[in-house]
Amino acid sequence: MKLLSRTEEFILLSVLFLKDQAYSVLIRKRLNEVTGKTWSYGALFISLEQLVKKGYLTSSLTAPLPERGGRSKRIYALTPDGHKALEEIKQMERKMWEAVPETDGG
Amino acid sequence: MKNRSIQPPGMAERLFRRMFPDDGFETTVCDLEESFQEVARERGLFWGKFWYWVQVLSALFLYTGLEIRGGLSMFKHNLKITLRNLRRNKGFSFINIFGLAVSFAVVIFIVLFIRNELSFDRGNEHLDRIYTVMMSGEWKQEHWRQQHIISAAGLELSENIPEIVKYTRFSLQSNQALQYHDTGTGQDRNIMIKGMTFAWVDPGMFEVFTYDFKAGNPEVVLDEPYSIVLTEEVAGNLFGNEDPIGKVVTLNNNYELTVTGVVKKPANSHLDLNVFASILTIRSIRGPDADRNYEYNSYPTYVLLPDEHDLEAVNEKIDIHMAAVFKRVGRPVVKFSLFPVSGIYLSDIRYQGNHGSKTLLWILFTIAVFIVVIAGINFINLSTARASTRAREIGIKKVIGVMRKKLTRQFLGESMFVALAALGTALGLAVLFLPAFNKAFTLDLSLKSLFEPIMLLCLVAGACIIGILAGLYPAVYLSAFQPVTVIRGDVTQGRKGTFFRKALIVFQFAVSIILIIGTLTIASQIRFARNKDLGFSAKNVIIFPQPQSGSFRRNLNSIKAELLRHPDILKVSFSQGYPGRPWNNESIKIDEEYISFTHYSVDSDFDDVYGLQLLEGRFLDLNRQSDHLRAVVINETAVREFGLESPVGTHLPFTSRGNLTAFPVDEIEIIGVVKDFHCRSLHQEINPIMISYNEDWMTHGGILHSGENLAGVVSYTKEVWKRFAPGFPFEFSFLDQEIREMYAKDAVFEQVFFYAAGFSILIACLGLLGLTSYVAAKRTKEIGIRKVLGASLSQILILLSTEFTAAIVLANLIAWPVAYYLMNKWLANFAYRIDLGIGLFVLSALLELGVALITVGWQSLKAATADPVKSLRYE
Numbered sequence: 001m002k003l004l005s006r007t008e009e010f011i012l013l014s015v016l017f018l019k020d021q022a023y024s025v026l027i028r029k030r031l032n033e034v035t036g037k038t039w040s041y042g043a044l045f046i047s048l049e050q051l052v053k054k055g056y057l058t059s060s061l062t063a064p065l066p067e068r069g070g071r072s073k074r075i076y077a078l079t080p081d082g083h084k085a086l087e088e089i090k091q092m093e094r095k096m097w098e099a100v101p102e103t104d105g106g
Numbered sequence: 107m108k109n110r111s112i113q114p115p116g117m118a119e120r121l122f123r124r125m126f127p128d129d130g131f132e133t134t135v136c137d138l139e140e141s142f143q144e145v146a147r148e149r150g151l152f153w154g155k156f157w158y159w160v161q162v163l164s165a166l167f168l169y170t171g172l173e174i175r176g177g178l179s180m181f182k183h184n185l186k187i188t189l190r191n192l193r194r195n196k197g198f199s200f201i202n203i204f205g206l207a208v209s210f211a212v213v214i215f216i217v218l219f220i221r222n223e224l225s226f227d228r229g230n231e232h233l234d235r236i237y238t239v240m241m242s243g244e245w246k247q248e249h250w251r252q253q254h255i256i257s258a259a260g261l262e263l264s265e266n267i268p269e270i271v272k273y274t275r276f277s278l279q280s281n282q283a284l285q286y287h288d289t290g291t292g293q294d295r296n297i298m299i300k301g302m303t304f305a306w307v308d309p310g311m312f313e314v315f316t317y318d319f320k321a322g323n324p325e326v327v328l329d330e331p332y333s334i335v336l337t338e339e340v341a342g343n344l345f346g347n348e349d350p351i352g353k354v355v356t357l358n359n360n361y362e363l364t365v366t367g368v369v370k371k372p373a374n375s376h377l378d379l380n381v382f383a384s385i386l387t388i389r390s391i392r393g394p395d396a397d398r399n400y401e402y403n404s405y406p407t408y409v410l411l412p413d414e415h416d417l418e419a420v421n422e423k424i425d426i427h428m429a430a431v432f433k434r435v436g437r438p439v440v441k442f443s444l445f446p447v448s449g450i451y452l453s454d455i456r457y458q459g460n461h462g463s464k465t466l467l468w469i470l471f472t473i474a475v476f477i478v479v480i481a482g483i484n485f486i487n488l489s490t491a492r493a494s495t496r497a498r499e500i501g502i503k504k505v506i507g508v509m510r511k512k513l514t515r516q517f518l519g520e521s522m523f524v525a526l527a528a529l530g531t532a533l534g535l536a537v538l539f540l541p542a543f544n545k546a547f548t549l550d551l552s553l554k555s556l557f558e559p560i561m562l563l564c565l566v567a568g569a570c571i572i573g574i575l576a577g578l579y580p581a582v583y584l585s586a587f588q589p590v591t592v593i594r595g596d597v598t599q600g601r602k603g604t605f606f607r608k609a610l611i612v613f614q615f616a617v618s619i620i621l622i623i624g625t626l627t628i629a630s631q632i633r634f635a636r637n638k639d640l641g642f643s644a645k646n647v648i649i650f651p652q653p654q655s656g657s658f659r660r661n662l663n664s665i666k667a668e669l670l671r672h673p674d675i676l677k678v679s680f681s682q683g684y685p686g687r688p689w690n691n692e693s694i695k696i697d698e699e700y701i702s703f704t705h706y707s708v709d710s711d712f713d714d715v716y717g718l719q720l721l722e723g724r725f726l727d728l729n730r731q732s733d734h735l736r737a738v739v740i741n742e743t744a745v746r747e748f749g750l751e752s753p754v755g756t757h758l759p760f761t762s763r764g765n766l767t768a769f770p771v772d773e774i775e776i777i778g779v780v781k782d783f784h785c786r787s788l789h790q791e792i793n794p795i796m797i798s799y800n801e802d803w804m805t806h807g808g809i810l811h812s813g814e815n816l817a818g819v820v821s822y823t824k825e826v827w828k829r830f831a832p833g834f835p836f837e838f839s840f841l842d843q844e845i846r847e848m849y850a851k852d853a854v855f856e857q858v859f860f861y862a863a864g865f866s867i868l869i870a871c872l873g874l875l876g877l878t879s880y881v882a883a884k885r886t887k888e889i890g891i892r893k894v895l896g897a898s899l900s901q902i903l904i905l906l907s908t909e910f911t912a913a914i915v916l917a918n919l920i921a922w923p924v925a926y927y928l929m930n931k932w933l934a935n936f937a938y939r940i941d942l943g944i945g946l947f948v949l950s951a952l953l954e955l956g957v958a959l960i961t962v963g964w965q966s967l968k969a970a971t972a973d974p975v976k977s978l979r980y981e
Contacts, residue, residue, distance in 0.1 A: 023133070023137060024133075024134070024137040025137045025140045025141055028141070040160075040161055040164045040165060040168075041134075041137070041138050041141070041161045041165060042125075042161065042162075042164050042165020042166070042167070042168045042169065043164070043165075043168055045126050045134055045165070046165075046168055046169070046172065049126075061131060061133070068136050068140075069136075071131070071132060071133070071136050072131060072133055073133055073136070073137070074128065074131065074133035074134075074137075
């Protein structure tokens, strides 16, 4: 299986963090907070679409919301494959880190 | 939507929605808007909108990047399939690509030629400000317009019309001799400036027209009398490698002129001039008013207007002023107006210099279009006819879920690929055949203009468009297949497809038949013109221009006597102009009506040298003093037009134009009548001619020789010439050759049609070859069964070729009336012409049929002679 890219990893983690509130506005906010950079919606939507296509995410529509003019939100959630991919990358990173002697942190 | 006043920019929103439609739920757009509302609340609406746009544009950037990457992989796939198909069907690919390539090469040549023609005079810096002054009026209900005007006009206009910034007039001279005495070697160098390429011009010449000066200052070169500017070629001939500036040359053994400048002769200019001499020279020789004449229309005049000018207003001023001038000198008023030099080359007005032909350009353009269409039809026919070979691919793709739109695009891409491959081949062909093309049409086109970026871009764009146009029908046709029927292997094509194909074939052949008829018509008209009895004899006649020097003129009789001492020189005559090249036009008032006629000043041997046939009376006899000047011999047409019952002995009053004409008499006496002869080309009708004697106006000599010893005659004449015209080079031509050259322009048409017809047949037959070979292959089984059942070879041949023969017969029916109409229009150019007989048409039809039957027959024969056992076993 292909390894997750850092962007994908962060998006998946944000979805995981947001639980049932994971829609694009909050995902982007979370990413901005953690990385300190401004993410563009274009990049985000493209990545989300691809993650859905790869089977790491599923999406569902909420009931129509009055504050959105009667339109829904698309909520994302991790699939088992998504969980597995995240777990895998985490393991790998840990292994990589463990193999090197303590860093001085600067 | 909480706050309706805070709206994202509409266009950006639409764009974003297109990129991320989210299956129509629009959650993406809503999400973006939510963030936008927040930004707008915090930082204001302007920044909010700005933010929105940045988001949408960056998304667009990423999105298109993805699309292109996706498209690229599709492109690679399609390219692979295209190449595979081309390779699998080498024969058909060859027909498609080669046919298109030949047509593109033809188009490339035509485009090069048209571009060259359109580039005339573009070298002039102020082209859009240069005008020539035209005089016009009505004569016998017909509008006339001429460029030769009185010499005073240029002066009057420049003195009185402030808009005229600069001006120049031309006094054009033919056959001027220039001599340079090289003091270093003590040798003389002589050259003759032939044709009308010597001009006396005003000092403003090089400020009106832009010339590339190799030496000298264009603004002052002609400011002094006796100054002269030469083209590089003339300077090289006179001075070799020496510096020409400041050198003194002698004009016609008479005047000494100083070279003040050397120019490069522009490649594409309507002016054809080699020597420019200051017009002030004429003033200093013949007096201050020598170039201010109000009577003779002999000076083409050009003016330069300011950057910003109102042509209408200037025209009005010119017309008003010239009307006043004409009234003042007591002449009937005619109209004066300006004609732009930028359009003069391709216009139909008459002027001295190089002429282009708009008709030729249109004919070439039409031919280019038709040849490409013929090649395009091959492509359409072969792709649709052979659709079944692609049927499986299309079926499978459709089953997998490829949309029809994508399939259409794939086929269009394929045809574009073929067109581009053809363009590449065509460029190769163009490079290969350019020298031959230049030679065939005596042109000097270079490849440089072909490989200019703009030109290449246009060619590539043109090829793509042709690819798309030719591919459109096949693409729609192929992509419409029903997958179920197609995969079952059942590609029965509708009758509609075959009908369409046949119609296209008929069109192809109709075009080539028209071109064949055109070629044959032009060829036979030219043959007719060359072989027609012209009323005089051009055989064994040498023509030479006579030097404009007094000593030569005084010695005409001794020269003649001297020349006649050679045994092979039979007769010698001096004249003003000669048959085929009239020099002087006059008009006579008969019954209150002016009748114009051509006038020849000749000596008494004119009729013998040129073989004129005397019908009545006698020819000029110079021993009779009364025959000088006023005795005339006229032609039959003159007898008719003047309305004479018994012409010989008739006296007619004639008002001459004074001393400046070769015909300065007030009464003429007709002493003889000659049979009509064509003194101009067959384009023009024979007009009235008067022949009289006036020694002072001779321009040419004609020598009738026995034809036995041409080299001896020429070298002997040269010797005599040297004695009587030292300092003048001897130049000569052959009359029969000159007569031929009158039809040079028509010969170019003939060649154009010949090549166009050849290429159109070649390409059309290539297509036919492709179709028949395909049909034959498809019907292999049928033929096999027929043979087994006892069909003969000829029966099978007929079976296979009937369809195409019928198409060609139909094509003939369409082509004949069109060709008849067009060729009659062309023939109307000639006053004397052939009749378009049925024979010509039948001949073209047979030619076409023959070529087509050979093409079809070859393939059919192959199919018909094949062993039925083998053909029935296949599959």
